[in-house]
Amino acid sequence: MKIRGRTTRSRCIGAATVALVTAFGATACGSDGGSGTGEGEVEVFTWWAQGSEKEGLDALVGVFEEQHSDLKFVNGAVAGGAGSDAKNVLASRLQTNDPPGTFQAHAGAELTDYIEQGDIEPLTDAYAEEGWDQLFPESLLEQIEQEGEYYSVPSNIHRANVVWANPAALEEAGVDPNAEYADLDAWIADLEKIEEAGITPLSIGMDWTQVHLLETVLLADLGVEAYNGLWDGTTDWAGAEVTGALEHYETLLGFTNSDRQSLDWPDATQQVIDGTAAFNVMGDWAEAAFASQDKVFGEDYTTFPVPGTDGVFDFLADSFTLPVGAPNPDASRAWLDTVASAEGQQAFNAAKGSIPANLEADTSEFGEYQQTAIESFAQDPIVSSLAHGSAASVSWLTDITSSISQFGSGGDVASLQEDLAATAEAQLAD
């Protein structure tokens, strides 16, 4: 996951290591990839180096060593920069034809660049041979399919369209904590009341969390079909529907804390935990933040889908690939098999706090919030997250983030929509 454990501290340390990593990344990794990966070894390249991500990886490795005791796991994790350091190191390794055994990437459009450059092998045949296509829900397979092929095996699922609420703060503001909102307008009416009560209605953080909010607003106003159409050109970015959504986004941004640019997601979520803010829109990795502070689901905090997106699962998933020229393809396949397996998914997700993509995994031990996500994932239509690399390519997301950042520092809806439409046109033309 891109943002889990992305605290202010780790981000700054990340920035500090940026120079070092880029300066020495190529040489350092060149040597351990070239000579270090021997027979019977699989080097797994991730950015899971700390916190619950690390625990999840360790649990997955435990299952892998049980299932494939003849193979040895080599940890190729690169820490820092919320995955961007790892991606730069990975890029230089792929360029010098020194790929790891397998690498982590968000499932979906984020893989586009790797596919176009011929860096990763299609796995469609492996899906059929190993029976992986029977393990994952149909709607998920549709989302991760690219031009008729599967290129990665999802290891875990997160939900992005979740509102986290503090019932105590809501009651203090005179708002019913159990209210159900049919659409954004109903929600906005309550946000106004909360603002009048002197509580931050909606907490938010830096640019990518704003893109995250935008994505859920687009989904709420456009609905599943039109939202999906944004990414293949069938929905017009310059159209009136998008204008309406952007106006909602502007209104919602008006209810947020003024210091948003200084905060990362844990800081924004913390405001809801502390009760200084009523709501926060964040992916369900936020669950770990509540749980680690001994907050009780249903009492100290509640969740509901972003108003207008009820019955839709806005997903993002980590996944593993098979790089072209992997030193030991059979070992890589074995790793992917463990990733796909019910045991692997159960162990990994229980530790990481996400939910299994594999419907056969035993989830009876999972927490109360996770049960709601598991239920929704199994029955609701699934759409791809923008902010987390599933819906649009890295390049497109970079442009959208830059437009959103500009808008957040005093832009207007009309020029934001113009920017977004121009970006979409350029990206879809490529």
Place this chain on the structure above:
Amino acid sequence: MRRRLQNYGPPLLLIAPSVVLVGVFVYGLIAVNVNTSLTDRHSRAPADGYVGLDNYKALFSDEDFQHALGNLLMYTLAFLVGALFFGFLWAWLLERGARGEGVFRTIYLFPMAVSFIASGVVWRWLLNSAEGERASGINRLLESTGLGFLQNSWWSDENWGILALTLPAIWQLSGYVMALFLAGFRGVPEELREAARVDGVTEWQLYRHVIFPQLSPVALSAIIIVGHMSLKVFDLVMAIAGQTNYTTQVPATQMWIEFTRGDYALSAAIGTVLLLIVAVLIVPYLVYTYRQERNR
């Protein structure tokens, strides 16, 4: 022939390794960078061909890049003026014989020992833009001392945000400028002062007409050193505001964004533009010092 070899051989051998290393890793890579900036390598895949100056044209017609250049200009001007002003002021005060010079010298010089990343982490908190009850850092200080009206959004301000980042930069580099000026003051021979005093000048006239003119080479060095550091600013922005924040975009952060998304041609073009901007400042200075040394 043999004598010439004996004369020139050993020195040549001695400098050869550094000439080769600098040639390959500095000038060679600059050439590669310029070459990349002329291609259409907009992804991680190899380039298809050359596109001339198209990347530069695209860059200079891009509003975001213009915004970044504007920010860089504002930042550099404010940083230069601030660092020179405080550096000069402190040096002058110490030169005038303030007590405890050694202590003050250390205190003023010390921030320079801290890396921009480390101080950036602290300044990120100090320059937090929350106001009122949730204020922290400087805003909190203003709030609690009754100066609440002075609270502002610092680097999140849509027009002047970049200027907030000059606060930590000035804080870090003023001490260094002070050290430069202090050395300059000490370099003025005592005889000159005595001669001027014998002639009956006032203290102000002594400084204005005898000492300050002799400090101009020091001032020039300070401008060059602080100026080129300022034009390359990256670490401070990354540590305080992060790479995507719009109000504090500078060319170096844009270069990083383009590099990270895999647009190698465009990031190489930004790198070349940055190099040229710094060269505009550095090259005349190098020519000037070279001439000075030759005249000696």
